[in-house]
Amino acid sequence: MARKFVMLASSLALLAPMLICMAVPVAVVQASEVRDFVGYWSGEVGSARERVAVGVDLEEDGKGGLEVRLDLPLAHLERMPVGNARVEGDRVVHPELPMALRLQGDRLVGNLLGEDEHAFLQRGAPRPAVPSAPSVPALPGPRWSTRLGGQIFASPVIHDGIAYIGTNGGTFNAVDTQDGRIVWAVGLGFPVYGTAQVEEDAIYVVSDGGFLHRLDRQDGHEVWRHELDDGQQRRVLPHPNVFDWDWQAPRPVLADGVVYAGGAGGVLHALDADSGQVRWTFAVAGRIRHAVAVDAGQVYVAAESGTVHALGCIDGKEHWRYELGGQAAADLVVHAGKVYASGRNARLHAIDADSGAGLWQLNFWTSWVDSAPVIVEGTLYVGSSDMRRISAIDPANGHVLWRTEVQGQSWGTPLVLGDRVVVGTAAASPYFVRHEAGLAVLERRSGALLTQQVLPEGHGYQWGIAGSVAHSGDTLVAADIEGRLMGFDLPR
Numbered sequence: 001m002a003r004k005f006v007m008l009a010s011s012l013a014l015l016a017p018m019l020i021c022m023a024v025p026v027a028v029v030q031a032s033e034v035r036d037f038v039g040y041w042s043g044e045v046g047s048a049r050e051r052v053a054v055g056v057d058l059e060e061d062g063k064g065g066l067e068v069r070l071d072l073p074l075a076h077l078e079r080m081p082v083g084n085a086r087v088e089g090d091r092v093v094h095p096e097l098p099m100a101l102r103l104q105g106d107r108l109v110g111n112l113l114g115e116d117e118h119a120f121l122q123r124g125a126p127r128p129a130v131p132s133a134p135s136v137p138a139l140p141g142p143r144w145s146t147r148l149g150g151q152i153f154a155s156p157v158i159h160d161g162i163a164y165i166g167t168n169g170g171t172f173n174a175v176d177t178q179d180g181r182i183v184w185a186v187g188l189g190f191p192v193y194g195t196a197q198v199e200e201d202a203i204y205v206v207s208d209g210g211f212l213h214r215l216d217r218q219d220g221h222e223v224w225r226h227e228l229d230d231g232q233q234r235r236v237l238p239h240p241n242v243f244d245w246d247w248q249a250p251r252p253v254l255a256d257g258v259v260y261a262g263g264a265g266g267v268l269h270a271l272d273a274d275s276g277q278v279r280w281t282f283a284v285a286g287r288i289r290h291a292v293a294v295d296a297g298q299v300y301v302a303a304e305s306g307t308v309h310a311l312g313c314i315d316g317k318e319h320w321r322y323e324l325g326g327q328a329a330a331d332l333v334v335h336a337g338k339v340y341a342s343g344r345n346a347r348l349h350a351i352d353a354d355s356g357a358g359l360w361q362l363n364f365w366t367s368w369v370d371s372a373p374v375i376v377e378g379t380l381y382v383g384s385s386d387m388r389r390i391s392a393i394d395p396a397n398g399h400v401l402w403r404t405e406v407q408g409q410s411w412g413t414p415l416v417l418g419d420r421v422v423v424g425t426a427a428a429s430p431y432f433v434r435h436e437a438g439l440a441v442l443e444r445r446s447g448a449l450l451t452q453q454v455l456p457e458g459h460g461y462q463w464g465i466a467g468s469v470a471h472s473g474d475t476l477v478a479a480d481i482e483g484r485l486m487g488f489d490l491p492r
Contacts, residue, residue, distance in 0.1 A: 034060055036103060037092050041121035042071070042128055045112045049362055050400040053128030054112065056101075056121060058085070058092065068094055072113075073130045074403070075365045075387050076433040114363050133407055139439055139453035142486035143475070144180035148173050151237075152479040153247040155195040155412055155467030159217070163470065163477050165485060166192025166205055172213075172220060175485055177472040186220035188213060190231075194249030195291075195467065197259070202273070204252035204259050208233040212252060212261045212269065214276060224276040228263030238462035240430055247466060248370075251291040251331065258313070260299055262288025268301045270316060280316035284309060290372075291331035293339060295353065300339050302328035308341050308349075310356060320356030324349060330372040331413075338395065340380070342369040348382060350398060360398035364391075370411040376444075383410025383423055386433065390414055390423055390440075392447055402447035407436040412468030415476075419444050420491070424465025424478050429457070437464020439478060441491050451491055458482050 042055035055071030057079065066085045070077055085094035090103045091110070101110040101119060112119035150169020157164050162183055166172040168191035174183040190209030197204040202223070203215040210231030214223040236244045252261040254273055262268045264287045270279040286305030293300045298319060302308050306324040311317060326345020333340040338359060339351040346366050350359040364384050371383030373393075379401065380393040388408060392401040408425025415422040421442040427435035439453040455464055463481050470477045476488040 033089075034064065034066060034087050037066060037087060037108075039123050040125075040127070041108050041123055042125040043119065043121040045117050045119040046363070047116055047118065049360070049398045052365060054119065054121070055127050056099075056108070056112070066092060068097070068099070071127055072365055073128050074389075075367055076130075077366065078130070113365065116361075117363060131405070133405060134449055136449050137451050139441065139451045139491060140489055141453065142488050144487045146175055146180040146182065146485045148175075148182075148185075148483050148485055150191070150483050151481050152483055152485070153193050153466040153481065154249075154479065156470045156477045156479055156485060157196050157198045158470045158472045158477060159198045159200075161472050163472070163485060164196050164198050164203055164217075165479055166194070166196065166207075167483060168193060168208075169483070170207075172196070172203075172205060172215065173485075174217075174220060177475050177477055177487055180485065180487055184220045186215065186222070188222075191233075192249070193235075193247060195251040197252040197254055199254060204254065204261070204273075206249050206252060206261055206263070208235075208249070210263060210265075212259070212271070212276075214259075214273075226269065226271055226276045226278075228261060228269055229265030229267065233264050238428060240428070240461055246289070248289045248330075250288055253292050253294055255294040255299075256313070260292045260294065260301075262290075262292070262301060264288075266303065268292065268299075268311070268316075270299070270313075282309070282311055282316045282318070290328060293332040293334040295334040298353065300332050300334060300353070302332050302341055304328055306343070306345075308332065308339065308351060308356075310339075310353070322349075322351050322356045322358065329368060329370045333373050333375070335375045335395070340373050340395075342372060342382070344368045344370070348373070348393070348398075350395065362393060362398040362400070370409075372413045374413050374416060376416045379444075381414040381416060381421055383412065383414060385409045385411065388425075388433075388435065390421060390442060390447070392444075404442055404447040404449055406440040406442075406449070407452075408438065408440075408464060409435055411466055415469045415471065416444060417471060417490075420450070421447075422469050422471075422476060424467065424469045426462060426464035426466050426481065427457070428462045435464075437480075439465070439469065439476070439488065453488065455480060 045054045057069040058066045061067045070080045101108040106123040108121040150167035163175045173185045190207035194206045210229040211225045259273045268282045284303035286303040308322040310319040326343045329344045330342035341349045346364045348362045367387035368385040373382035380395040389403040391403045427437035438455040474490045
């Protein structure tokens, strides 16, 4: 992966040997200059949006440079090898990290983990403390559990007490949320990884056959299908040694009688929702794995390659494009004149919906942001991967209000219910940090963890809840990767 360090894959520990072997130019300096930087330095890094504890251990590498190890408790990194740095006069520089720190007596001052992230480190200061996980009451186990076959990476969508969800076993299912009874199931014949769009009489869902399917909501029979691409899907599901993880597919979006869906061929299709006839198409660079956002006559689409495009809803003409600087990672969200885009370059972006100008970026400290945010009463809530935290953010400026440890990878959109926030989490093993898969319930204002349900360890490398949690009446509904749809009693 010849990308910036922040574009690291989900398992940073497993990437560490590769990072150490990266060819970093080493300037010719006197040994005494290198020794001036040797030692352990700790302090804070960040911006006005957030400051976090960090530690940097610098050791001579025997080649005129320095080996770098990183302590970053917020991201669960402890003495993580992150490659070699070079000394340039009074500075130590690691372009891939990125890091450029200037020696000022017993302090190192400069940029670390981002060009706009300012570090102030002291030599010989203590290592930053790793907070312990709080002990909270356990959420009762599922009231019902229904095996649907295959694996489930999609999120359940509920309409009139029925949960609709597809599996990578090629089926699409309607399940009663009161007792888990399968109301109907149909075989699409192709794996389903994406979440469906459910309307009063229709269901729209994308399959890995390269199709957008319209199904009848009453019995699941196919009304029409439209070819999005040639169906030659290539996926890498979570794996301990291969990091191009790809478990997502776009949720179709319906607006003003038009359904929007993209495909692996990198083309966004705008179709008549009733007939499936094409209104227009627009090609981007890279696969489309995420849902578009529609607002005020514009549709916003993200390419996996890292561009966000604003198009006219009527004709598909491009109005602007924005560079994320890394791979797009989640559905786009538009709210109050801003487009929010999550990325695997450890950033959440806020973009002006009219002009495409970047408004702010928030660092997630090496963690992928595979969660799409939700905004409720002026606060943005979003999950994250290896940081294992749910974050509450001021959408006006990107300032962090709180971040709460939920002990697992939170890839879905947080579910806000009154004064609670409910999230599902996934886990993997072997991994550089232990995850717990299950459900977590937080207090919305403070972020305090109220209760948690830990699911049993799965049989594969990855298990737990990959998508979002839904609710129906007094029931929380979640799907786990191993193919079960589960109903939990809503916590009081």
